[in-house]
Amino acid sequence: MAVYVRVTTDKSRVFGREADQEKLLSKLLGDDAYNQNVSIISIVGLGGVGKTTLTQLLYNNENVKAQFELKVWVCVSDEFDVLTISNKIYEVVTGENKNFVNFDQLHLALQEKLSNKRFLLVLDNVWIEDQDKWEVLEKPLKGAPGRLPLALIAIGRVLKGKGSDEYEWDRLLKSEIWSSNDSILLALKLSYYDLPSQLKQLFAYCCLFPKDYEFNKKELVLLWMAEGFLNHPNGNMSMESVGFEYFEELQARSFFQQHSAGHKYMEPKYTMHDLMNDLTISVAGDFFYFLDAKMDVNGRNKAFEKLRHFSYLGRRGAENGKLEELRRSEHLRTLLMVLVRSPYYTLENFLVDIFPQLQFLRVLSLTQDSIRYVPRSIGALKHLRYLNFSGSPIQQVPKEVSELYNLQSLLVSHCRWLTSLPTSFHKLIKLRHLDMTNTPLLKKTPSGMVGLTSLQTLSKVIIERANGFKVSDLNNMSNLQGELFIEGVEEVTDPQQAMDANLEGKKGLVSLDMEWSDVFDESQNSVLEYEVFQMLKPPSKLNRLNISNYGGMKFPSWFVGPSFDKLTLLIIIDCPNLVELSTGVISTLEYLNISFCKKLVSIGENEINAGSSNRKSPLREVRLCGCDSLESYICANTVEKLCIEDFDSMTSVTMSTTLQELPTSLKSLAVHRCKNLKSLFYEQLQSLTSLEEMRIIKCESMDDSFPCGLWL
Structure with missing residues (x-):
């Protein structure tokens, strides 16, 4: 996306637009525009009919200049990124390039700068009808949504x-x-x-979360599923699919708002307006109760006896005494510990006593600092369907958990001290989600997993020989979705086992990580590793692929053709024998990271960088690091961020001319510790019109070759 501070059009060369111009001027300057907080005018038409030219005439009209204190023109790229556009608006308004990463901070800053000002904002080249994105973009322009706007929406x-x-x-x-x-x-x-009746209980359930809580869509759907809220007359839909459909319906009705997308490759978060949160409490009734440090439990004896769903927000151990009231709640179905940050006051002693009383519990969440170990009395919770220990400092999940035969979801993500799971996992025949993301000390996949054919989430498997988990054990898990990390691929000694894994048949996978051992010695067989990798072909709809420590000299043949029409992120790290990377036509790739591939001498420049000759590449960010044998790199014109570090052999970096498109899109350029680099976009510097940041550090050979006047 580019920003134009000055917009000019030769009025004498524009014919036949007088009537259109007068109509639009009346809208811009008329009473209707004055009476609205934010007035929006759309100019719609096919490409090339003169929409931008007409808008430029209006933008430069003397009457328009006189009426608006501030005018901003932003040209939007093919991708409508709300955070990027908002940052650019702020930059033009203030002259400061702060690059906010937090939506809330950026919106507050924009509101402060635009408050009580009459301004004209032009968004040029917009091709999107996503109402949710428009609402997020409009928020700082018309002020944060208050009571009345929310009610009207x-x-x-x-x-x-x-x-x-x-x-x-x-x-x-x-x-x-x-x-x-x-x-x-x-x-x-x-x-x-x-709302339809099935959506009312889903909305009311959200009263268990505090104001400003950031919801993860999948997490909420798994909770709804465990409570039995996702029954659907159409038996062909999974409970999870029904839940996602219901969530999207609630969002479309403004019960949820997308808070931020975070990093573009991360799942977005959602929030609920404070008034919507008040509404959840109003409609939930006596069966739900959210307790925090400020609430008094006195006089609620009867309410606790009727209670079915309970959540607790606590930060100090002195508040734990309030939980004693739960002993009256013999029919409790939900126990959520939300945002507990009390490492010195955990709940194990209380839980040991109360678990045998909670015979009807379906949902148990003990995340963050709520516990240090899992009480063995958890085995008494026979009706449990959802169990979440994410982010807690537990070191093991006891064997009693494998007796919870109704369990649907077991979540231990970000348990950085976790070393073991129960061995008898075959008993958990109803398990659908096992999230082990970011558990670095967990080095063994539980035995008996092969029979869990209902699994949809299996974020990590560790391949072993002898009696351990085999890659072929993935064969019957055809319902896997989301992310999968295969660790220990070097333990696969037979390509047939890799073929039997049938990764290609797991159509729901969107992200795949494969990691070989980082011990590079004589035991490594590069030919065998290639043959195994050849058999581990992912599904064609894969979105992200991360390869680490692969010992082969080349990538599999399936990687050459146009196999993946959804792949946007590719990371290749520590592949010591890789000589040439030929990617075929990956026309969808947006992010590329190739690091520490010491023997790599060639990257297929006309393939990975430019896409096909008649199609614009979406590649936006490239990071190359420590590939000592790579002597040159041709960067696609579409790349906005390029980082090249720690190259001994590289002598030149140039821009691709395949698309014959100048100027380029490059905004950020960083070149560090490339001692033999002599040519950096030489004779192409005039094309770097979008460049905002350039850092060149310890590139000694460039001292005499860099153009005079630009070297600092």
């Missing part, structure tokens, strides 16, 4: 669902909410009452 979504039914519209017009003292909350209740 909610009612608007209700009316949209009514279509043209005059009776329903009239019924809403005569509703009692318009005469209530708190019509805002009642208006939101109207949107709740309009």
